[in-house]
Amino acid sequence: MDQTDRPEKLLVIGLDCAPPALVFDAFRDDIPNLAALMDSGMWGPLRSCNPPITVPAWAVMTTGKSPGRLGVYGFRNRVDYSYGRLAVADGTFIKEDRVWDILSRLDRKVVVLGVPQTYPPKWVNGSLVAGFLAPDTNSNYTFPIPLKMEIKNQVGEYLIDVKNFRTDDKDYLIKQINDMTDRRFALAQYLVKNKPWEFFMMVEMGPDRMHHGLWKHCDPKHPQHDPASPYKNALREYYMRLDKHIGALLDCVDRRKTAVMVVSDHGAKSMIGGVCINEWLMEQGYLVLKHKPVKQMKFDESLVDWPRTRAWASGGYYARVFINVEGREPQGIVPGSEYESFRDELAQRIKSIPDHTGRAMNTRADKPQDVYSQVRGVPPDLFVYFDDLNWRSVGSVGTGAIYTFENDTGPDDANHDWNGIFIASGPGIEKRGHTPQMSIIDVAPTMLSLLGAPAPQDMQGGSML
Numbered sequence: 001m002d003q004t005d006r007p008e009k010l011l012v013i014g015l016d017c018a019p020p021a022l023v024f025d026a027f028r029d030d031i032p033n034l035a036a037l038m039d040s041g042m043w044g045p046l047r048s049c050n051p052p053i054t055v056p057a058w059a060v061m062t063t064g065k066s067p068g069r070l071g072v073y074g075f076r077n078r079v080d081y082s083y084g085r086l087a088v089a090d091g092t093f094i095k096e097d098r099v100w101d102i103l104s105r106l107d108r109k110v111v112v113l114g115v116p117q118t119y120p121p122k123w124v125n126g127s128l129v130a131g132f133l134a135p136d137t138n139s140n141y142t143f144p145i146p147l148k149m150e151i152k153n154q155v156g157e158y159l160i161d162v163k164n165f166r167t168d169d170k171d172y173l174i175k176q177i178n179d180m181t182d183r184r185f186a187l188a189q190y191l192v193k194n195k196p197w198e199f200f201m202m203v204e205m206g207p208d209r210m211h212h213g214l215w216k217h218c219d220p221k222h223p224q225h226d227p228a229s230p231y232k233n234a235l236r237e238y239y240m241r242l243d244k245h246i247g248a249l250l251d252c253v254d255r256r257k258t259a260v261m262v263v264s265d266h267g268a269k270s271m272i273g274g275v276c277i278n279e280w281l282m283e284q285g286y287l288v289l290k291h292k293p294v295k296q297m298k299f300d301e302s303l304v305d306w307p308r309t310r311a312w313a314s315g316g317y318y319a320r321v322f323i324n325v326e327g328r329e330p331q332g333i334v335p336g337s338e339y340e341s342f343r344d345e346l347a348q349r350i351k352s353i354p355d356h357t358g359r360a361m362n363t364r365a366d367k368p369q370d371v372y373s374q375v376r377g378v379p380p381d382l383f384v385y386f387d388d389l390n391w392r393s394v395g396s397v398g399t400g401a402i403y404t405f406e407n408d409t410g411p412d413d414a415n416h417d418w419n420g421i422f423i424a425s426g427p428g429i430e431k432r433g434h435t436p437q438m439s440i441i442d443v444a445p446t447m448l449s450l451l452g453a454p455a456p457q458d459m460q461g462g463s464m465l
C-alpha cells in the first residue's frame with residue numbers, strides 16, 4: 001500500500017451471522033448503503049473457522065489465531081479431562097492479543113463495542129463496551145467503568161443481548177431485537193463522534209437472533225415454511241433497518257480518511273432438524289446411562305454409567321464427541337493403544353448415519369489434530385457437522401428417536417454456515433469488486449496493515465490487501 005493511500009482510521013462493523021446469500025444477493029437492492037460499500041471496494045464470502053460458531057469465531061477474527069491456538073472450541077469448554085467440568089469461554093479465555101491490544105500498546109486510540117468474548121473488560125487505550133457474554137448492564141461491562149454511566153445518559157437502557165431469543169412470541173422477539181439494534185447504533189454514533197479513535201470496531205448480535213428466530217418464515221426452502229406467514233418479510237425489513245443505521249453511522253465519519261469494513265463471523269442456513277447424538281450413541285452401545293430415561297431430559301454427565309461408556313457428546317449447532325479414554329478420563333475404558341482406531345471407527349459410523357428418510361447425509365467428522373496446527377486446552381475428540389450443517393446436534397436423552405424437528409433448547413430454524421461476509425471500502429482498499437473466498441484468519445493482519453501497524457510474527461494469517 002502506498003503511504004499516501006493509507007487511511008487515518010478504520011471503522012469495522014460486525015454483523016453476527018450475516019450470510020452472503022442475504023447480503024450479496026437476496027436483499028442487495030434493499031440495502032443501498034451496504035451495496036455502495038460493495039460497489040466502491042471489495043466484497044466476497046469470508047470462510048469462518050472450524051467450528052463456525054460465534055465463540056470462538058470473533059476471537060479468531062480479532063487475534064488472527066485459530067481455535068486450536070486459542071484453546072477455545074465453543075461456548076462451553078472442558079477445563080480438564082474430568083467429567084462435567086465445563087466453563088463458559090468468556091474474555092478471560094482469550095490469552096492472545098486482539099488487534100486493539102496491539103494498537104493500544106502502540107499508543108493508538110481504540111473503541112470496541114459489543115465484540116463477543118470481551119467480558120470482563122480489560123484495559124484498552126480508549127473505550128470498550130463488552131459483548132454478549134456480559135451478564136447485564138448492572139455489571140462492570142465497560143472500560144473505563146464510568147463509561148457505563150455515560151451510556152445510560154446517552155441511550156437509556158442499553159441492551160447487550162436479547163433475552164430468550166428462542167421463543168414462539170415473534171412479535172416480542174422482533175421488538176426486542178429492533179430495540180437492541182437501535183440502541184447499539186445510537187451508542188456507536190455517540191462513541192464515533194465523542195471518543196478519540198483510530199480503530200473502531202462494533203458487533204451487532206441482532207442478525208444472529210433474527211435468523212435463528214425467523215428463518216423458516218422467510219425462506220421458502222425451509223421445510224416448515226408457510227407462505228402466508230405474517231413474518232415472511234421480517235428478515236428483509238430487519239436488514240433494511242440495519243442498512244439505515246449503517247448509513248447514518250458512516251455519515252458521522254470522514255470517508256476520505258476512514259477505511260470501512262463490514263464483516264460477519266459465520267453465515268446462516270435453513271435447518272432441517274436435529275440428530276439426537278447421545279440417543280444414537282446409546283442405541284449403538286457406545287454410551288450407557290445408569291437408568292433408562294423415562295422422558296426427554298437434558299444430558300448430564302452425572303447420568304452416565306462411565307465404566308460401560310466409550311463415548312458421549314454435547315449438542316448445539318454441531319456435535320462435540322468425547323471418548324472415554326483409559327488413563328485420561330477418571331473412569332476411562334478405551335485403551336490408549338486403541339484410541340485412534342476407535343476414533344476412526346466412530347467417525348466412520350457417525351458419517352454413515354442417514355437422514356430420517358434413509359438418504360445419505362454429507363456429514364463431516366473432523367479431528368482437531370487434522371484441523372489445527374496447534375491444539376491447546378481440552379478439545380473434543382471429534383467435531384461433527386451433520387449433513388454439512390443442514391442438521392443440528394441435539395444432546396438431550398430420552399427423546400425416543402434419533403431425529404427430531406423440535407429443538408431441545410427452544411424454537412430455532414436456522415443453523416450456522418461456513419461462509420460469512422467481508423466487505424471493505426475506502427482509502428487503502430482497491431476497488432476490486434467481487435473477491436473469491438477469503439478467510440477469517442486473515443482479517444486481523446488486514447486491519448493492522450490498513451493502519452500501518454506490523455502484524456506480530458505469530459499471527460497465522462496474512463493481509464488480504
Ligand SMILES: [Zn+2]
Binds near residue numbers: 266
Ligand atoms: Zn455468530
